[in-house]
Amino acid sequence: MEKVYAGKTVGVDKEGYLTDLSQWNAAIAMEIAKEEGVELTAKHFEVLSYLQDQQRKEVALSIRSIGKSGVVDIKQFYELFPKGPLKIASKMAGIPKPKSCI
Amino acid sequence: MEDKSKFPVKKVLFICSKATLESVYACFIMANGARMEGIESEIFFTFFGLEAIQKNKLDHLHVATVGNPAMHMPTMIGGLPGMEALATKMMKSKMEKLDIPPVGEFLEIMVASGVKIWACKLAMEMFDLKREDLIDDVEDILTVGDFYGRAEGQGTQIIFI
Numbered sequence: 001m002e003k004v005y006a007g008k009t010v011g012v013d014k015e016g017y018l019t020d021l022s023q024w025n026a027a028i029a030m031e032i033a034k035e036e037g038v039e040l041t042a043k044h045f046e047v048l049s050y051l052q053d054q055q056r057k058e059v060a061l062s063i064r065s066i067g068k069s070g071v072v073d074i075k076q077f078y079e080l081f082p083k084g085p086l087k088i089a090s091k092m093a094g095i096p097k098p099k100s101c102i
Numbered sequence: 103m104e105d106k107s108k109f110p111v112k113k114v115l116f117i118c119s120k121a122t123l124e125s126v127y128a129c130f131i132m133a134n135g136a137r138m139e140g141i142e143s144e145i146f147f148t149f150f151g152l153e154a155i156q157k158n159k160l161d162h163l164h165v166a167t168v169g170n171p172a173m174h175m176p177t178m179i180g181g182l183p184g185m186e187a188l189a190t191k192m193m194k195s196k197m198e199k200l201d202i203p204p205v206g207e208f209l210e211i212m213v214a215s216g217v218k219i220w221a222c223k224l225a226m227e228m229f230d231l232k233r234e235d236l237i238d239d240v241e242d243i244l245t246v247g248d249f250y251g252r253a254e255g256q257g258t259q260i261i262f263i
Binding site: 060063064073075082084086087 | 202214
């Protein structure tokens, strides 16, 4: 599947997660954020960039590991992405939907 | 986009009534998982479930080896000294590998994630427990009526574990 974000056509899965991280850019993140009703700040981008790094290292993400990352604590993570932080942040970061249950 | 015609779950209230490790984890994983989906989530600890929020007990919960057919061991063997400790140790090491936190840390994660923790007033009285026996993160001690009051609103589910 394909979707146009910020004038760029990107590959997405059926839930709207980017299928190729190399197609990601900040404008895409901002447009996904708008769909989710979130206004992105520098802190948001710091978290997104951390998630992308983890994805490149093929580390599975969990709320626990993000809380220990030093980038953001769990409370703040929920404040930044209130409607389901791990899923929504992953979508904005252009990485696959997390499979973790914790 | 939220599809309103589907009446999504908005809030889940869990009643944690047992203190075996497997019941407590079932409750915690479900409650935490709700928050991860942006669903409001609260836990009401009652009866033996209160052990999971007692400062001096929460890190010493055990797996039940007796009366648990899924352990696939004869009840007599499950009852031997040390069996519960052994089964518990095995389960804890497996969980650590899956990045499932220990009970104390799990409670901290849930509270940071916005899960509200309540204790049952009647059960507190039954076990002669005081507020200071419980972890500081307990929001309040509630009656059953107070708890039901928290269930108002469309899209709320109550789950007894």
